[in-house]
Amino acid sequence: MDDDDFVPISALQHYLYCPRQCALIHVEQVWAESVHTAQGRVLHERADRPRSAKRRGVRTVTAMPLAHAELRIRGIADVVEFHATAQGERAVPVEYKRGRPKTHRADEVQLCAQALCLEAMLGHTIPLGDLFYGETHRRVEVAFDDELRQLTYGTVTAVREMIAARLTPKAVYQARKCDACSLIDLCQPRVVGRHRCVSTWLAQQLHEA
Template sequence: MGDPGTGAAVPATESEPIPLSALQHAVYCLRQAALIHLERLWEENRFTAEGQVLHRVADKPGGRQVRGVRRQMALPLACRRLNLAGVADVVEFHRSEGGEVPFPVEFKRGKPKAHRADEVQLCAQGLCLEEMFGCAVPAGALFYGETRRRQEVPFDAELRALTETTAGALADVLRTQRTPPAHYKASLCRACSLLELCRPQLGGRSALGYRRSAVEALAEGQPGP
């Protein structure tokens, strides 16, 4: 499932499910997730644009058989327990003695990353599939556009715990309507499309709050913040 580059995201509430893609943002940076899904801010850069192109190819609904494996593209997913929802790029249904076992495949631009944001988003899809189909989903795969190869990801206890913890942390942010403060980290911030909106060097003020205070200062004839 791709980043929301085509329009403003709608902030989730307790009654609205959290987008699966938001978990990827939250692992990368919880503040980034809040800016996108709470403050409804978005900016494209080369990385997000390339991701959009890749997902336009992958996100076409339909199903087919490939080498005896049933594949479903653009499959809607949901998990009531964690209040998650989204669309899987591809879900393969592998045959086993007990029937078909879902195997999610997520398409990503670039190559495997040092952080686990992609893995958490994929694991969240697995948790959705487990609830929807009532069976264990032990693994999935990430397909990277740069390497043109799959990387299989086992949904072990550590990854499941990280996924659920991330979902809980993001749910708290959306419920309290509070954007976390910024903490500048060059390796992450430089690649973030929201760098200019986030302004991490300002010490943690939310982008929306910064805009409001600037408008208020101008209205009162004072210098901006």
């Protein structure tokens, strides 16, 4: 299957945080670094080095490539722990996040998508995963129940349709989200009109300059 046909797992998290942010990154291919994204990148550096180690009955694999051929999603798991059980190893995906637990479910959907890939690759059900938050230095256990799985399936469909249509949603300024977004200067949520994409806005700025 063509690699371009696969949706990045990270796009699901971007979409649930803000559909416009997702389109800017995955349709218009723009990106900007901020203090928050830099801190997140540093937090991921250790997990981003592929390696495998075993300690106290737990085999830990970092930077593990994931893919689900039927859902056409792919990504890289920060950490996958394989716990020894009487029935064999039980996989537990662990995703590292810079901040603290969120009120929305974007992080949980990203983790659930990783679990779906692991289920397809390993051939057994994965009931639980963990989100590790750098600000609290704690893990949050996530149960991959039917509700979360259906939300994940729906998000995959929504992201795929948006990318295929190559449409960027209109800008809607929300202080809590927009002010923390590294793309705010490119997005210009207070300025960009309803039907104008970022590339159009940038072209106008260059023309006026």
